[in-house]
Amino acid sequence: xxxxxxxxxxxxxxxxxxxxxxxxxxxDAELTMPVAAIEAxxxxxxxxxxxxxxxxxxxxxxxxxxxxxxxxxPISLSAxxxxxxxxxxxxxxxxxxxxxxxxDDFRAIRNHLLSNGRLFVERAKQSREKIASFxxxxxxxxxxxxxxxxxxxxxxxxxxxxESSTMRFRVVYVLSGSxxxxxxxxxxxxxxxxxxxxPVATVPDSAVAYSLGEVDMVIVGAEGxxxxxxxxxxxxxxxxxxxxxxxxxPFYVVAESHKFVRxxxxxxxxxxxxxxxxxxxxxDDKGTSKPSEDEGFFDMHGSTKKCSGINAxxxxxxxxxxxxxxxxxxxxxxxxxxxxxxxxxxxx
Amino acid sequence: MAQGPVQLAxxxxxxxxxxxTTPADxxxxxxxxxxxxxxxxxxxxxxxxxxxxxxxxxxxFKGRDAAKLVERIRQVGxxxxxxxxxxxxxxxxxxxxxxxxxxxxxxxxxxDSHTGSDAGxxxxxxxxxxxxxxxxxxxxxxxxxxxxAAEPMDASMASDMSDSxxxxxxxxxxxxxxxYAPATSAPLVNSLFGLFSxxxxxxxxxxxxxxxxxxxxxxxxxxxRLADLxxxxxxxxxxxxxxxxxELQDELEQSDEQIAGVALEHIHSNEIILTHTASTTVQKFxxxxxxxxxFTVVHAETYPHDNTATHGILLTGRKRETxxxxxxxxxxxxxxxxxxxxxxxxxxxxxxxxxxxxxxLATHTVLANGGLVAAAxxxxxxxxxxxxxxxxxxxxxxxKLSPVYPFDIDELIEYGDAGRVVPYEDGEFVDKVDVEHPxxxxxxxxxxxxxxxNLGGHAPSYLYRIVADHYRTEDITL
Numbered sequence: 079x080x081x082x083x084x085x086x087x088x089x090x091x092x093x094x095x096x097x098x099x100x101x102x103x104x105x106d107a108e109l110t111m112p113v114a115a116i117e118a119x120x121x122x123x124x125x126x127x128x129x130x131x132x133x134x135x136x137x138x139x140x141x142x143x144x145x146x147x148x149x150x151x152p153i154s155l156s157a158x159x160x161x162x163x164x165x166x167x168x169x170x171x172x173x174x175x176x177x178x179x180x181x182d183d184f185r186a187i188r189n190h191l192l193s194n195g196r197l198f199v200e201r202a203k204q205s206r207e208k209i210a211s212f213x214x215x216x217x218x219x220x221x222x223x224x225x226x227x228x229x230x231x232x233x234x235x236x237x238x239x240x241e242s243s244t245m246r247f248r249v250v251y252v253l254s255g256s257x258x259x260x261x262x263x264x265x266x267x268x269x270x271x272x273x274x275x276x277p278v279a280t281v282p283d284s285a286v287a288y289s290l291g292e293v294d295m296v297i298v299g300a301e302g303x304x305x306x307x308x309x310x311x312x313x314x315x316x317x318x319x320x321x322x323x324x325x326x327x328p329f330y331v332v333a334e335s336h337k338f339v340r341x342x343x344x345x346x347x348x349x350x351x352x353x354x355x356x357x358x359x360x361x362d363d364k365g366t367s368k369p370s371e372d373e374g375f376f377d378m379h380g381s382t383k384k385c386s387g388i389n390a391x392x393x394x395x396x397x398x399x400x401x402x403x404x405x406x407x408x409x410x411x412x413x414x415x416x417x418x419x420x421x422x423x424x425x426x
Numbered sequence: 427m428a429q430g431p432v433q434l435a436x437x438x439x440x441x442x443x444x445x446x447t448t449p450a451d452x453x454x455x456x457x458x459x460x461x462x463x464x465x466x467x468x469x470x471x472x473x474x475x476x477x478x479x480x481x482x483x484x485x486x487f488k489g490r491d492a493a494k495l496v497e498r499i500r501q502v503g504x505x506x507x508x509x510x511x512x513x514x515x516x517x518x519x520x521x522x523x524x525x526x527x528x529x530x531x532x533x534x535x536x537x538d539s540h541t542g543s544d545a546g547x548x549x550x551x552x553x554x555x556x557x558x559x560x561x562x563x564x565x566x567x568x569x570x571x572x573x574x575a576a577e578p579m580d581a582s583m584a585s586d587m588s589d590s591x592x593x594x595x596x597x598x599x600x601x602x603x604x605x606y607a608p609a610t611s612a613p614l615v616n617s618l619f620g621l622f623s624x625x626x627x628x629x630x631x632x633x634x635x636x637x638x639x640x641x642x643x644x645x646x647x648x649x650x651r652l653a654d655l656x657x658x659x660x661x662x663x664x665x666x667x668x669x670x671x672x673e674l675q676d677e678l679e680q681s682d683e684q685i686a687g688v689a690l691e692h693i694h695s696n697e698i699i700l701t702h703t704a705s706t707t708v709q710k711f712x713x714x715x716x717x718x719x720x721f722t723v724v725h726a727e728t729y730p731h732d733n734t735a736t737h738g739i740l741l742t743g744r745k746r747e748t749x750x751x752x753x754x755x756x757x758x759x760x761x762x763x764x765x766x767x768x769x770x771x772x773x774x775x776x777x778x779x780x781x782x783x784x785x786x787l788a789t790h791t792v793l794a795n796g797g798l799v800a801a802a803x804x805x806x807x808x809x810x811x812x813x814x815x816x817x818x819x820x821x822x823x824x825x826k827l828s829p830v831y832p833f834d835i836d837e838l839i840e841y842g843d844a845g846r847v848v849p850y851e852d853g854e855f856v857d858k859v860d861v862e863h864p865x866x867x868x869x870x871x872x873x874x875x876x877x878x879x880n881l882g883g884h885a886p887s888y889l890y891r892i893v894a895d896h897y898r899t900e901d902i903t904l
Contacts, residue, residue: 161621168619191622198622215833413795424619
């Protein structure tokens with residue numbers, strides 16, 4: 079269904095899901111994209127007057143499609159919307175599950191969702207803390223940890239480890255020179271860690287292989303964890319994984335389980351987004367006639383994208399599961415092969 | 427051979443004998459001291475002793491209160507694992523027994539709460555186990571096993587956790603019911619939906635620290651609930667659990683035979699098999715294949731700690747220590763079955779690997795990430811096998827499979843008597859040189875091609891599932 083399909087019976091004028099999403103995301107720096115998407119959808123339900131299950135689902139579908147079409151990299155976001163949708167379908171099909179009493183089941187569920195919007199956000203943040211408390215055990219005394227980008231989960235984990243006074247460890251932080259928001263968060267984490275007396279070295283992407291000899295383990299964050307157990311993360315994670323593998327260093331991923339997304343990319347170019355990374359040019363080429371790289375690309379819901387592609391600063395790559403030693407989630411440490419099981423459980 | 431328990435050397439047999447006459451508490455002390463003095467060692471004897479002790483503990487337990495029984499088992503389990511943290515099987519068995527108690531409860535009480543769900547009463551188990559477990563025993567402090575799993579706190583040692591803090595970390599019992607779906611609905615018991623769960627049980631997913639008071643109340647609440655359940659329904663908890671423990675004993679007894687049962691699928695005619703150390707499981711596996719096939723065995727002797735046992739098993743077909751069922755099993759060495767056996771020192775492994783068709787390893791413990799702890803030398807053998815693309819098969823009973831996650835490999839490795847490497851009489855040498863004698867090796871998962879357990883063959887990446895099927899999340903942290 080295309081973005082602009084006028085879902086005739088459900089036009090819903092007054093509500094702009096995209097701006098809601100953006101403002102939610104902007105309003106809370108700690109928020110991840112999937113959770114912001116869930117929040118936005120909850121808002122959407124609150125602004126509507128749907129009263130049946132089918133209406134709700136149609137509404138959700140519509141908003142999800144709009145949202146996915148408007149956001150440049152909807153992979154992470156779609157994890158949240160999908161999760162929300164599955165949750166609704168599962169609960170609405172089995173209203174008794176929520177134990178909301180004998181009353182109007184649908185309304186009860188709706189109220190549950192609306193009244194607890196903040197709670198979901200809190201939970202999501204808590205899960206980060208939970209991951210941090212699991213994950214800090216991976217950092218052993220005397221270890222040197224290499225990480226990249228500005229993942230907040232990784233930051234939380236490292237901070238948690240730094241706060242425990244019994245542990246001394248060092249961090250090699252890979253920061254690309256670009257001025258993306260990612261780098262800013264990375265700088266923040268570096269400053270925090272240094273304030274905690276953790277020695278931190280910042281290196282550019284090009285120094286990863288050089289630094290690896292000093293490193294005991296690699297910890298990275300992820301935007302999305304895909305079905306085969308691989309991750310989608312900021313550009314450069316893939317090569318980090320390859321290098322870590324070739325050096326025999328454990329490569330751990332920290333990600334909340336609401337980032338699990340039902341995608342099965344087989345290569346870097348299977349991702350349902352358009353990235354302006356590989357751009358072939360010749361001298362007199364004024365950036366025209368770029369052969370569309372995305373022919374036959376696959377979008378989960380088949381909608382085509384019209385927004386501009388992602389430039390190299392915000393680009394992502396796909397790290398295949400065989401490079402990953404373990405995925406640290408708030409529900410425990412998973413092997414990559416356990417991810418599909420989790421996803422299957424909510425989808426089938 | 428021994429006429430009275432007094433004359434027995436302290437060990438598994440003397441312990442099992444004394445268990446018949448001694449009440450539970452002194453027996454616990456007895457086992458603890460045996461474990462501490464390493465008079466019971468290696469996975470199987472430890473497992474047998476622990477199971478027998480658990481049977482006794484449960485048998486002597488008075489009352490019908492399930493929560494108290496769980497607490498009692500946990501308390502014994504904590505002491506046993508603290509006595510010898512590297513014998514991970516002790517903890518495994520305790521967790522299995524705890525799982526039995528919970529299963530009995532679920533069967534009797536969970537039945538009605540899960541009616542109508544096609545998934546039936548198995549769902550809690552399944553969903554509980556859906557994530558991959560991790561880590562920990564007394565070695566590593568906690569286990570990030572699952573969503574409601576124990577929340578680690580900042581304290582660095584499990585042992586210095588007071589009981590109450592441990593309770594806080596503990597996930598509420600019956601998590602699956604309380605946190606999402608008090609009434610029905612197995613499908614909702616799903617960690618991915620954790621985000622949306624009902625607010626009133628938020629303490630189940632509230633992270634540590636701040637939640638301590640809540641956690642505590644949730645815990646006691648659940649304990650009460652457990653107790654209620656056990657009171658209200660008229661079940662003979664104790665006898666059912668004891669039946670379960672006896673089944674566990676049967677499993678321990680049969681696992682070798684079950685593993686040996688698939689030997690012919692893995693050993694083919696004229697193959698050259700490399701193995702190491704003295705292992706009854708491997709021995710039975712090879713013997714069972716030897717009934718039908720001719721093959722060659724290359725045995726690395728695992729000098730210095732296991733070479734005498736290895737020689738023993740090659741000569742007589744059995745390890746000296748494990749004289750359990752003296753008469754009923756006619757032990758035969760491989761050579762008696764017509765199998766040519768070559769004993770090589772460990773240093774020759776690489777040299778001979780190019781001619782080997784398959785490596786069969788015994789193991790001490792299998793860890794949740796697919797790695798294993800085995801007799802020293804195993805890592806080298808596995809590496810050499812990888813280099814030559816030789817398949818590595820690990821034989822292990824499910825009881826050796828542990829939910830421990832190897833955060834720190836060094837913690838799992840035990841060091842033995844350095845005098846076995848260089849005798850202490852060699853004063854000058856010992857004076858000048860540091861001698862180390864590690865007993866175990868950690869073999870990472872990617873060096874192993876296949877695990878054969880009594881349940882069948884599994885890829886290393888699938889082990890998390892087996893762990894999840896056998897241990898309850900709630901029990902990971904004892």
